[in-house]
Amino acid sequence: MKKIGLVGGISWVSTMDYYKFINEGINLKLGGLNFAECIIYSLNFEDIQVKSWENCFELLLNACGKLKSSNVDAIALCANTAHLFADKLQEEIKLPIIHIxxxxxxxxxxxxxxxxxxxxxxxxxxxxxxxxxxxxxxxxxxxxxxxxxxxxxxxxxxxxxxxxxxxxxxxxxxxxxxxxxxxxxxxxxxxxxxxxxxxxxxxxxxxxxxxxxxxxxxxxxxxxxx
Structure with a gap:
């Protein structure tokens, strides 16, 4: 299995859904006690709100950088609006971003x-x-x-x-x-x-x-x- 990095906390409510759906999906395909190998970097949603989404590239880049340093194979941004920067982030971190x-x-x-x-x-x-x-x-x-x-x-x-x-x-x-x-x-x-x-x-x-x-x-x- 490949290792996925999840940028979450935007919001924590939907990040729980992502974690649930991904692990259920892996187990449905592989059975047994197989679940996803993943790392979640959960942002503080208040930081996003204070900066406003248009000004959050550096926050997201930092999160993606931390995930890359954990040797993930790809990154998923666990919010639709975060994809405002998806292409730019992918170009910067040189890892695939699975685009929603x-x-x-x-x-x-x-x-x-x-x-x-x-x-x-x-x-x-x-x-x-x-x-x-x-x-x-x-x-x-x-x-x-x-x-x-x-x-x-x-x-x-x-x-x-x-x-x-x-x-x-x-x-x-x-x-x-x-x-x-x-x-x-x-x-x-x-x-x-x-x-x-x-x-x-x-x-x-x-x-x-x-x-x-x-x-x-x-x-x-x-x-x-x-």
Whole structure:
């Protein structure tokens, strides 16, 4: 097996999911008492918030450097928004970074879909770094049209889901937001924030839902066993 380095703590809630899904995936493939050999560098999420994501390259680079010094074979950033710097980090550390939006695009294309709705942090929805990877794979990407809706998602991801709080009112609002994207033509919905699956999942919708945490974790398992 290959050794994987995980940059976590962004947030700790979804990092637990990554650890669970990866180890379950390895055991499903190999059986017995086989689990992943991995090292987690868990960042302090408050440091990210103080600096803001746009200014966090050095924090992420330091984490990746520590993992590289532990002789990992590849790195996974356990947050969609952290992929703002994925290409630059890979270039700096000279190790593969398993890219979440590339793997998500593969999963969407397997279902033959062309147009998807994207929910995530404001950075993930509004900046090019995430949507560009999807578009390079032939996908049309829709995000919530209203600024106030995107601001609401940002607030609830940061102040509720990032703390492990799943509010029933918030869930109703997210379901409404998803349905608005579907009404606008989205054939599937990407949950492009690793905390959003704490609130909504495929059981809440007929439309295909793409849980990026699970998709990313499956890709990490494939790498470990490759």
């Amino acid at each position: 939006s590339t793997e998500t695009a593969k999963a969407v294309k397997k279902q033959g879909l062309k147009k998807v709705g994207l929910l995530g942090t404001k950075f993930t929805m509004e900046m090019e770094f995430y949507r560009k990877k999807l578009e390079e794979n032939g996908l049309e990407v829709l995000i919530p049209e209203k600024q106030e809706t995107r601001d609401y998602i940002q607030y609830t991801v940061k102040e509720e889901l990032g703390r492990g709080i799943a509010n029933s009112n918030t869930k109703e609002n997210y379901i409404r937001i998803v349905n608005e994207l579907v009404d606008s033509g989205a054939e599937g919905i990407i949950l492009g924030c690793s905390e959003i699956p704490l609130l909504i999942n495929q059981k809440d919708f007929i439309t295909p839902i793409f849980d990026t945490t699970k998709i990313h974790s499956e890709a990490i398992v494939e790498f470990i066993l490759s």
